[in-house]
Amino acid sequence: MVANDLTSVDDALQHILDRAPAITRTEAVALTDSLGRVLAENQYVPADVPPADNSAVDGYAVCLADVAAGKPMSVSARIPAGVAPGTLAPGTAARIFTGSEIPEGADAVVMQERVERTDEMILIQAEVSEGQNIRRQGQDLARGDLALAKGKRIRPQEMGLLASMGMSQVPVMGRLRVAVLTTGDELVEPGQPLDSGQIYNTNRFTLMGLLAEAGCELVLCETLEDTREATRSTLESAAAKADLIITSGGVSVGEEDHVRAVLEESGKLSLWRMAIKPGKPLAFGEVAGTPVLGLPGNPAAVLVTFLVVAMPYIRKRQGRLDLLPVGEYLPAGFEVTSTSVRREFVRARKQGSAEGLAVVAYPNQSSGVLSSACWGDGLAVVPEHTAIHAGDLITYYPFTELLS
Template identity: 50%
Template sequence: MTGMIPASEALAQILNAAQPLTDTEMCPLIQAHGRTLAAPQLSPLDVPPADNSAMDGYAIRHADLDSSGAELQPFVISQRIPAGHVASALEPGTAARIFTGAEIPVGADTVIMQEQCRTEDNTVYIPADVSPGNNIRPQGQDIRQGAEVATTGQRLTPQTLGLLASIGIDQVPVLRRLKVAILSTGDELVEPGRPLKPGQIYNSNRYLLAGLLDKMGITCIDLGRVEDTPEATLQALSRATLEADVILSTGGVSVGEEDHVKHAVEKLGELALWKMAIKPGKPLAFGRVGDTPFFGLPGNPVSAFITFLLFARPYLQTMQGLTPLLPQGSQMPASFKRPRKSIRQEFVRVKVTDDGKMETHPNQSSGVLSSTSWSNAMAIVPVDTTISEGDLVQVIRYDQLF
């Protein structure tokens, strides 16, 4: 393959090198969304902690109903039980006015919803044909005391935060946030908001990577643009090792005279992988600067986007203590064709429509960043394969990756 590394082999080597963080900290539950749990969480109580009413209605002892009597039977209302209030034991032959979530009084075993009842003064008329246990949520129905409700290595979702709150937990042990330094190389790069001079372009990769890292719950250390000189490149990479757990650079890893990143990494550390058999993204590099892991993403914005998703993202997920998401996607009829075989695996920007069909962006150039915003998925063309329209191809949606 002319020195290029197959994507699957490269990913295996990259993931094999990933070492999850071990440093932990306590985090207030209200701030824990997206963090990785560092220890299992067990429930100290039953949820709900006592039998409670699932309806607004009336609580009775079912044995007090006379099934051979009138269709509606009168019960004196002996107490009123709003949620959050402690009830008295139910007096025999009476009913308790009860509201949703309120604890069932001792002696009661059935709740009749208010729409099925008729009230008159301090008496409620209850149908005789109700079943025992109706409309009662039993103690521990949701969670039993001692049950594990969240596991080590789990990324905390809003649902899990609510679950932990429901058992009284107000802070959780989590892995500290991963810190990733990003730097952009290229004298042609200008920050948005400034006027462009001839030969210059705006630095889109900086914002692309910062957004992707934020989506992953990672602290971004933004080192900005690095001048295209060996000295500036060495200085920026050395600084990054002091501040970050991982370094991501864009540009400077190809073979041009102004591509200084590759040489700087080799001087300060080691380049373990370079040149992937993929399209776009061939110049991707992986190694270390000192002891700090390093990804050298291509400078073309589409290539930076695709290589981040394919290689940097699962590596960073592993470092976060998570199981990396490596979806297989689904098979779909291709909306494009590739009549010639290639020695590189291609990732085609496509859109999966609401009716389950595929559309292909008309320009697959690695410099057309608009194709990543327009698309919501990538279709995979394997190495040494021809594709005709309608052939089944593997499609991975972007939202399956996070």
Template identity: 45%
Template sequence: MSASVCDAGHLMPVDDAIAQLLAQAPPPPATQVIGLSEALGRVVAEDVFSPLDLPSWDNSAMDGYALRAADVPAEGGYLLVAGRVAAGQSRQQSLEAGEAVRIFTGAPLPPGADSVVPQERCRVYAQRVWCPPVRLGEHVRKQGEELRRGATLISAGQRLRAQEIGLLASAGIPRVKVYRPLRVCLLSSGNELREPGETLVPGQIYNSNRHCLAALLRGWGVDVHDYGVMADQLAASRDALALASSECDLLLTSAGVSVGEEDHLKQAIEALGQVNFWRLAIQPGKPLAFGTVAGKPWLGLPGNPSAALITALVVLRPFLLRAQGMTQVLPTPVQVPAGFEWPHPNQRRQYLRARLDSDAHGQLRVTVHPQQSSAMLSAACWADGLAIVEREQRVVRDDPVAFLSFTEFL
């Protein structure tokens, strides 16, 4: 990552920048073993294998009658009801020819039974039940049908969602080895910044990036250490960065790395480590900085709120997820017909604040917000995702457009 990219006036493609960041991501944090109740959102540190078959025995998928399919005539017939088995119970006695057993969902099939008839298809007369024809194995969950003993339940590098936690629990696994949450230091720069609730004087603005970025980081499972606003003074910036680098795994800032004489952040970082600048072929968010502070990775995002949001989603997120030990870190766009015109090509890949709307025929189309300023967040609040317009691309209505739902970034 050489500063010459910026010095030469070239724009680095977004995918190239992400690839370089992923190649230089630090190894994941130390591991710890935790209970399932604490595991939501954590990244698994090793492959987890099933200690048993799922299901562990043949069981009924319905409330009904367990029987041998061969005992039911082609036109249906009567069988003797020889008992009942509820979930949590089992029957050791083998089913005899011409017998059926009342069975409930999840209960183990009695020995000798091979099929289940739902109760609503049966007619009961005292100790007999009439059953219609049944296919062999119908409504039976076979042992090992979902997973065999020794099969991989969860792969290393996978983030645990509710369904993965449920799968681990179904295999009887109470604890899992995961990586410790990544500690990220969040620093803001700018004497003009004030916190919401404070009174503004001319020239001051509220610090939206601090709260927006912190919310994103927490959603990505990061342990956020908020260091507040650094004063635009070289010594103050250097002291804040030195403290943050000693306590965190990664540093994140927004704004403050331009060439202005009041932007001391760049000088402070250079005194403690290294700064690399990129100019990315992305809109919004062209300026981006990457480097190290006392050996810890540092990323500097643009200061404009929408630019900071977009670059955090598109560029920062994959880097952070990889640094947490995740393997799959890139979102997957879908192709949707455009419900808009974009006649003027651009030198940068554009991430337009957009959403999916249905037309008069019920067809989903991508609609973009009319205001795409890098300084305004209202369009992102209106949107439910990002429409991607590639470099030098023109879009006419009904053209396929790549759309990234905001849910892909969570």
């Protein structure tokens, strides 16, 4: 905890993660549809990859004992990829291609660039060593080894690895079902004209994009009326459909902030007000047994609190192993002279100069300035009670790392 009844970022995150059970639903999907999904089972290697010794280059397979400097060798065979190689005739070489299986009796491959060929004879013009240019059976994956662990998020490289194991179907965790509820009678959908006092519903579309990137299933997306009963009714309806409810706005101390009040009256509120900037009015609780994460109402604060707090929670609910992002340490290209009890996440980007790479901050860090995140490519961290001077090493999280 910190002063003024604010919960520190670390304590708040631990509190939320302690209440993030992994979903138990699993399904099998086609390998082509597995990108971004989370493995539901350990994946063990069913057979060696590659299944046999094969050539790493285009060239000539030889037996080292038959190679002598200045001695021509006849070419007795041609081995394209995908063809059974047979046995190398003693004292000869076999024309071989990248990926082709090594014939029995050969123990090296000479690159074609190192060979002079005339008709059906070759003259090797380089030293040859045993195992040269041969990819050994099982050098990538050995039968029975653990290839990928349960909880691994599948990226393109994991798709390729699963394909190399012959898998066409992949067991994955079910998608986390999320309801998004934005609050405010002043909100208008894009495409509609604005009357006095109205604004467009920015947060709905930010959250829809964030959840899609996070691999979640959006099951409900509505704007709440600014009444206590409408808020309660919609939250209870969302709880019946979703694994998680995310709200934006309605969790501060105003008379029209009904989300927090409903959590206290009809559900459970276990966390409120976090020592983070932007985004202090953040709430966590539940309604009808379904977790509710109440984000602030300002657009930049919604983005920051989602990336810092909601994403680790979602990762754990998805059964993932990697809950927290990995940051970089880079020199600051900005200054923060006044200290605060709140940890600040500055919209920033990396920028090169004659002095090297540094992190520069967007000039306006207001919680309502979402354009700062479009200008930036990540968040720089200003720790609690800390002033930052140009050149100080700070932690920087690229958006790609925060959302992957």
